[in-house]
Amino acid sequence: MSLLSRYNASLSDPAAKSRTCATTGLNVCLGAERFIKLNAVSAIVFLLLGGIAAILLALTRWQAIHLLPVDWFYRIVTFHGLNMLIFWILFFEVAILYFAATIPINSRLFSTKVAWVSFAMMLVGAVMVNVIILRGQADVMMTSYLPLLAHPVFYLGIILVAVGTLIGVFNFFATLYIARRDNTYEGSLPLVTFGAAAAAIIAVVTLLHGAIVMLPTFSFSMGWTAEPDPMWYRMIWWGLGHMSQQVNVAAMVAVWYLIAYLATGAKPINETVCRAAFVLYVLFINLASAHHLLVDPGVGPAWKMWNTSYAMYLAVLASMIHAFTVPASVEMAMRGKGHRRGIFGWILALPWRNPAFSAAALSLLIFGFVGGITGVTLGTVQINIIAHNTLRIPGHFHATVVGGTTLAFMGLAYYVIPLLFRRDFIARGLARIQPWLFGGGILLVSIGMSFAGSMGVARRTWDIEPAGIYGPAAHLFLGVMGIGAIIAVAALLLFVVLCVGTVLFGVRNNGRAMADWGAAQTAPGAKETSLLHDHWGMKGTMALTSVFLLCFAVYYFANWKALADVWPVR
Amino acid sequence: MKTNPEEPLLKRLMDNIWLLLVLGVAIPMVSYTLWGWIELMLIPPAPLP
Numbered sequence: 001m002s003l004l005s006r007y008n009a010s011l012s013d014p015a016a017k018s019r020t021c022a023t024t025g026l027n028v029c030l031g032a033e034r035f036i037k038l039n040a041v042s043a044i045v046f047l048l049l050g051g052i053a054a055i056l057l058a059l060t061r062w063q064a065i066h067l068l069p070v071d072w073f074y075r076i077v078t079f080h081g082l083n084m085l086i087f088w089i090l091f092f093e094v095a096i097l098y099f100a101a102t103i104p105i106n107s108r109l110f111s112t113k114v115a116w117v118s119f120a121m122m123l124v125g126a127v128m129v130n131v132i133i134l135r136g137q138a139d140v141m142m143t144s145y146l147p148l149l150a151h152p153v154f155y156l157g158i159i160l161v162a163v164g165t166l167i168g169v170f171n172f173f174a175t176l177y178i179a180r181r182d183n184t185y186e187g188s189l190p191l192v193t194f195g196a197a198a199a200a201i202i203a204v205v206t207l208l209h210g211a212i213v214m215l216p217t218f219s220f221s222m223g224w225t226a227e228p229d230p231m232w233y234r235m236i237w238w239g240l241g242h243m244s245q246q247v248n249v250a251a252m253v254a255v256w257y258l259i260a261y262l263a264t265g266a267k268p269i270n271e272t273v274c275r276a277a278f279v280l281y282v283l284f285i286n287l288a289s290a291h292h293l294l295v296d297p298g299v300g301p302a303w304k305m306w307n308t309s310y311a312m313y314l315a316v317l318a319s320m321i322h323a324f325t326v327p328a329s330v331e332m333a334m335r336g337k338g339h340r341r342g343i344f345g346w347i348l349a350l351p352w353r354n355p356a357f358s359a360a361a362l363s364l365l366i367f368g369f370v371g372g373i374t375g376v377t378l379g380t381v382q383i384n385i386i387a388h389n390t391l392r393i394p395g396h397f398h399a400t401v402v403g404g405t406t407l408a409f410m411g412l413a414y415y416v417i418p419l420l421f422r423r424d425f426i427a428r429g430l431a432r433i434q435p436w437l438f439g440g441g442i443l444l445v446s447i448g449m450s451f452a453g454s455m456g457v458a459r460r461t462w463d464i465e466p467a468g469i470y471g472p473a474a475h476l477f478l479g480v481m482g483i484g485a486i487i488a489v490a491a492l493l494l495f496v497v498l499c500v501g502t503v504l505f506g507v508r509n510n511g512r513a514m515a516d517w518g519a520a521q522t523a524p525g526a527k528e529t530s531l532l533h534d535h536w537g538m539k540g541t542m543a544l545t546s547v548f549l550l551c552f553a554v555y556y557f558a559n560w561k562a563l564a565d566v567w568p569v570r
Numbered sequence: 571m572k573t574n575p576e577e578p579l580l581k582r583l584m585d586n587i588w589l590l591l592v593l594g595v596a597i598p599m600v601s602y603t604l605w606g607w608i609e610l611m612l613i614p615p616a617p618l619p
Contacts, residue, residue, distance in 0.1 A: 173587070173591070176587060188581075188584070188585050189585075189587070194584075197587050197590075198590075198594075201587075201590060201591050201594035201595070202594065204591065204594070204595055205594065205595050205598050205599065208595070208599075209603070229610070231610055232607070232610055235603075235606045235607070235610065236603070239598075239602065239603060243598070272580070272581065272584075275584045276580065276584065279583065279584055279590065282590050282593070282594040283593055283594060283597050284597065286594075286597075286598035286602065287597075287598055287601050287602050289602055290602060290606075293606075298609065298610045298613055299606050299609045299610065300609055303605055303606055303609055306601065307601060307602050307605075307606075311601070
């Protein structure tokens with residue numbers, strides 16, 4: 001069936017029906033709503049599974065406890081990586097794509113049938129992978145580097161998840177096509193939809209790599225073809241493994257802009273610059289998969305330097321633009337509401353009790369100050385040699401993927417669940433502290449891993465004691481990681497209980513606005529004004545950005561110093 | 571997609587999701603995948619001892 005005939009046939013589809021949201025006044029496509037719910041709920045189930053695995057791993061790497069036996073450690077490493085980095089994230093991102101392509105631009109979903117196919121393939125694939133891992137037939141860790149070989153069901157499951165997600169991404173683009181064709185919006189796409197489109201484009205490249213690497217590996221595992229070259233496998237696999245995390249970055253930034261608007265009324269100070277930053281992501285962020293091959297001998301230094309630097313740091317520039325424009329737009333909105341005392345007075349007036357806002361703000365801080373600075377430093381070809389395969393690497397990506405992406409997605413859920421399930425959150429007091437607990441816990445995890453890794457502690461290693469080279473400081477930081485994990489997983493379980501409890505038992509808000517989490521208020525006696533032409537209206541953000549750049553410079557210098565100490569020339 | 575030729579080039583690029591899709595797939599496929607693949611294929615086979 002051609003695209004056009006599918007479009008015509010689907011006019012009688014449930015996807016074409018809609019309701020008006022009592023809170024936002026926006027049209028909600030019922031077909032899209034159903035699949036946003038299905039994908040978001042599935043995502044939270046995989047988050048729960050990955051979280052249970054996380055605490056088991058942390059209490060094993062904490063040598064004083066050393067919980068799991070060796071075989072179960074590597075089994076749970078595999079389980080944790082795939083549930084957290086692939087299933088939780090991909091399901092939630094498909095939910096975000098369906099939201100961004102329909103509700104902000106008043107469109108209907110292209111096809112519910114396509115959405116069913118996508119969802120079913122993803123779900124069946126994820127269940128297959130999890131079952132075969134827990135049966136002990138895929139102890140190959142998330143990367144499944146050849147010549148390690150898992151049961152064919154493992155590869156088939158990943159292929160189903162990848163292709164199912166790709167079908168969901170197709171549904172997203174097809175929805176954008178019919179929205180433009182039907183003139184459901186005027187001018188450019190809204191920024192949140194544009195950010196989601198950037199994430200979807202990055203996802204296409206990611207999932208193509210997944211298909212390229214997994215099909216011949218599945219064929220090999222079935223005994224049909226020869227073993228793919230392990231160096232080739234590593235290179236293509238990281239086109240799936242790292243690029244999938246870049247999808248997160250683009251989706252997370254889109255969520256930052258959305259929550260900043262919902263909680264404070266902030267609008268981008270210069271939308272063209274924000275869009276240009278997303279374009280830099282689309283064009284260059286995927287090159288950084290090369291980070292993982294910096295100690296591989298097969299590829300040369302020119303390839304490594306060009307790709308690991310995101311084409312000479314163009315995608316880093318994009319992240320720094322977003323890291324400036326999001327808080328700057330919030331500051332402008334707050335000063336416009338009359339909160340103009342000093343450089344940082346506006347920060348005190350922010351809606352910190354709103355869990356969506358606190359989650360987004362903590363996500364931005366943890367992602368930028370910890371994940372971003374460590375990522376760019378560890379991705380430097382020379383410095384990487386003192387960090388590769390140590391706990392510094394998971395220390396970095398737990399700040400980006402968990403402290404950044406997961407926390408931002410949790411924040412979004414505090415709006416998505418009341419708006420789409422039409423039930424107000426239960427235990428709202430607990431919800432208000434949940435992002436702080438989770439953010440604090442994951443920060444400790446990241447710091448503990450990073451410092452232990454700086455002392456040479458290897459990643460993905462069951463027992464470091466036989467090496468006999470790690471002193472009390474390394475063990476202290478493994479303990480910090482363990483305590484952080486206990487706090488973070490407790491906050492994750494709290495999040496799951498709050499979400500599930502709300503979906504099942506929350507008070508219905510049909511026909512009325514959702515219960516307000518609290519938005520930024522105009523200062524007493526002040527009149528709301530626009531500061532768009534006031535170049536000093538963002539001086540607080542400029543001060544914060546200067547602190548960020550100083551931290552970046554100190555950390556970068558300290559690492560070059562550490563590298564120089566490895567081979568001192570006297 | 572309809573574009574207005576009077577609009578700045580950057581704006582027209584940013585409004586053209588399909589062109590961004592093509593560029594976003596082509597650039598990493600050439601820079602990371604194809605270039606890396608070629609480098610791996612050019613490695614001479616190790617002589618047997």
